[in-house]
Amino acid sequence: MPESDKRPLTIRLCQPRGFCAGVDRAIQIVVLALKKYGAPVYVRHEIVHNRYVVEGLQNLGAVFVEEIDEIPADHRHCPVVFSAHGVPKSVPRDAAERALFYLDATCPLVSKVHKQAIRHHRLGRHVVLVGHAGHPEVIGTMGQLPDGAVSLIETEEDVARFAPADPAALGFVTQTTLSVDDTAGIIGALKQRFPAMQAPAAESICYATTNRQDAVKETAPGADLFLIVGAPNSSNSRRLVEVAERSGARRALLVQRAADIDWDEIGAIRTLGLSAGASAPEIIVNEIIEAFRERFDVTVDLAITATETEDFPVMRALRDVELTRADMAFVNG
Template identity: 60%
Template sequence: MNAPAPVRPPLTLVLASPRGFCAGVDRAIQIVERAIEKFGAPVYVRHEIVHNRHVVDRLKALGAIFIEELSEAPDDRPVVFSAHGVPKSVPAEAKAREMIYLDATCPLVSKVHVEAQKHFNSGREIVLIGHEGHPEVVGTMGQLPEGTVTLIENIDDARAWIPKDPANVAFLTQTTLSVDDTADMVDLLKARFPGIAAPHKEDICYATTNRQDAVKTLAQGTELVLVVGSRNSSNSVRLAEVGLKAGARDARLIDDASGLDWSWFDGVSRVGLTAGASAPEDLVQGVIDAIAARFDVTLENLVEARETVTFKLPRLLTT
């Protein structure tokens, strides 16, 4: 006689929406794919196109070669600049070498670059709220002469910053930060410098904001929040942090289903699931499948916002 199948414990899995790819990430990946189709392999990509190991590995298999500096690419092959943006010196070098290059910088990051240039042209001292060494921060600070932009990473930095002329200052922010943490720093800067020039529209991008809002709601109704994304993905790391701050008993960042630790599920009846803006949906499905193999899963959808934003591809790829 066959032994009866073990009874799977019940579990409610709440899927956050929006989650996963944003318009900027989708565009950047398409640029690499189309460039390989148009010019053949290899196509060189300066820095990881987006911060996700699975995306990078898939593009490598198609013929992308990832490099950290433009000097590693030959003159006669196309090069793509990552979604995070690059210092002005990088396209200038590519032009000087007469290379074919495609800029996959997210248009919302490019908007911050334009703001930086305008403030500089107006003679303002500029602070950038962001994380030191992140490629987006390196790219934004690299739009202007060295030493022009001061980086602020936390509330203590915001409190300590002393400009030459407090009446002529401006601030910018990295697009993938925690909305709440950044708000504290912005409030302090505005209190210290009432005339500080602010972005016309919030620098933190719509996708970051939407995903963080969804996680806050998710955290209120679940005991464990899972975030699919890579550890070097700023927006993914922030999602896990936001989940904990919003009241989740536990929040974990995982690359994919192989990162699941079943001990996290002990005593848990409701699990929230989301994904960072650079994480593919098939990884989310893999996590759902792995959980469903162990539990009797009831799926719920939490829709915080609907995203309809799209960005055009560079003309070089559409003509």
């Protein structure tokens, strides 16, 4: 389309957005394992919730399985990587019984929640986990403790129905990728019903979730459309869509690639908000901006609300391998 025919469009680009330190570390672990040990490297569950990343790692030689019993007996010498979401204690125990060599890519902030839950349990408290049923992180956290030691709470309605054996011996933790506002409401309701309930030693919702939600809150008011780059099974990405809608965007959508955008449906927008969930690579954000440039006279307004400096090192077994920019080109562009 000729430049003169293009309608003006301001893109409010959130910063921070996209990969967090935990996601970056998990992807690096798979790439480094492939460099050090060769293909195949098995990965239990999606390493992060993003098909572009998963397919890129598959092209490098990673093989994704849902359970480790899917690994062929003659491949037991191959490394298996546990995803960033964390796993129940039964998984590494099963891996050890099968004599598998495993690398645990659990995000350190998820591991912190595991430790918080274990601490509550050791102090004689029943653990209340605020999270979403079926999410891998929730399954992993509940799997740190014996059956019946953890109760999952998803909504304030769940709080009203919750009937613990000892209301004076409760401690809570939360899934790291929840909506800050929703979680505050649920925890407030829990504290009102159970005033003796103990909080974790530190905040459970991770810095990246909070920062990305704050950036969306800042940029959503007055936006005709807000796009969140992320996968449908990405909890933190779905929460960003909800935050955008609640914070003043006329409409908010979750998209995985530029090809997902229905251009006929977008209509005459003048202001677009754009962010990405913590498992979405920057290369897709750039792809979407370029798709809008083809159709609009685009001005990008970078909205910086926080600076992230966190860096989580990989495990010692992989620190002798050099990671180059070319190794990560499939996610960095």
